Amino acid sequence: xxxxxxxxxxxxxxxxxxxxxxxxxxxxxxxxxxxxxxxxxxxxxxxxxxxxxxxxxxxxxxxxxxxxxxxxxxxxxxxxxxxxxxxxxxxxxxxxxxxxxxxxxxxxxxxxxxxxxxxxxxxxx
Numbered sequence: 193x194x195x196x197x198x199x200x201x202x203x204x205x206x207x208x209x210x211x212x213x214x215x216x217x218x219x220x221x222x223x224x225x226x227x228x229x230x231x232x233x234x235x236x237x238x239x240x241x242x243x244x245x246x247x248x249x250x251x252x253x254x255x256x257x258x259x260x261x262x263x264x265x266x267x268x269x270x271x272x273x274x275x276x277x278x279x280x281x282x283x284x285x286x287x288x289x290x291x292x293x294x295x296x297x298x299x300x301x302x303x304x305x306x307x308x309x310x311x312x313x314x315x316x317x
Contacts, residue, residue, distance in 0.1 A: 193218060193219060193305075193306060194216050194217070194218050194219040194221065194223075194224055194290050194306055195216070195217050195218040195306070196214055196215070196216055196288045196289070196290060196306060196307065196308035197214070197215045197217075197308055197309065198212060198213065198214050198215075198286065198287065198288050198308045198309065198310060198311040199212065199213050199215065199311060200212035200213050200311060201286060201311030201312045201313045202312075202313070202314070203314045203315075203316060204278055204313070204314070204315055204316070205278075205315070205316050206278060206279060206280060206315055206316065206317055207277060207278065208278050208315070209274070209275060209276045209277075209278065210275045210278065210313060211272055211273065211274050211275070212228075212272070212273050212275070212286055212311055212313065213270055213271070213272050213273075214226065214228075214270065214271040214272070214273075214288030214308060215269060215270050216269040216270065216271070216290070217269065221264075221266050221269040222245050222246070222266040222293070223245065223292070223293050224245055224290040224291060224292060224293055224306075225242060225243065225244050225245050225290065225291045225292070225293055225294055225297040225298070226242065226243055226262075226264055226271040226288065226289070226290055226297075227239070227240075227241070227242035227243075227288070227289045227290075227291065227297060227298070227301075227304055228240040228241045228242070228262060228271075228273045228286060228287070228288060228289075229286070229287045229289060229301055229304075230282075230284035230285065230286045230287065230313075231284055231285050231287065231310075232283070232284045232285075236301075237287065237301045238253065238255070238284075239251075239253045239299045239300075239301070240252075240253050240256055240260060240273065240286070241253060241256065241260055241261070241262040241273060242262065242297035242298065242299070243262045243263070243264050243271065243297060244293070244294065244295060244296065244297045245266075245293035245294075247263070247264045247266070249295060249296055249297065250262055250297070251296075251297055251299060253299075255281075256275075256282070259275065259276050259277045259278075260273060260274065260275050260276070261273075261274045262274075271288060273286065275313070278313075278315045279315060280315050280316070280317045281315075282313065282315050283313060283314050283315045284312075284313060285310040285311065285312050285313075286310060286311050286312075286313050287307055287308055287310045288307070288308040289301070289304035289306060289307045289308070290304060290305070290306040291303050291304045291305060292305075
């Protein structure tokens with residue numbers, strides 16, 4: 193089973209940019225699709241972005257489309273989420289997650305069996 197650890201969260205001003213990373217270990221990273229979700233207190237986890245095991249098919253959530261991009265490097269066992277033009281409503285704990293490899297990555301949190309501990313992203317107004 194793969195283990196995931198997020199890093200790179202922090203405080204950024206509105207309109208700024210931030211990259212957060214997900215480091216994988218314990219299994220072959222290319223055997224998994226990777227997804228990013230975010231959550232604020234009292235709300236369900238929201239899909240942000242996902243990329244399939246090869247990095248060839250990606251999906252982006254409607255609320256971040258045009259501002260966020262996802263990438264992965266299977267040789268380095270890492271996935272990154274690049275966030276641009278950040279808004280206060282992007283403030284959340286961001287989680288990296290893994291699901292078994294499939295051509296089209298899922299949008300549903302329930303399909304992802306493995307989760308990282310999360311990293312806080314705070315966007316100040």
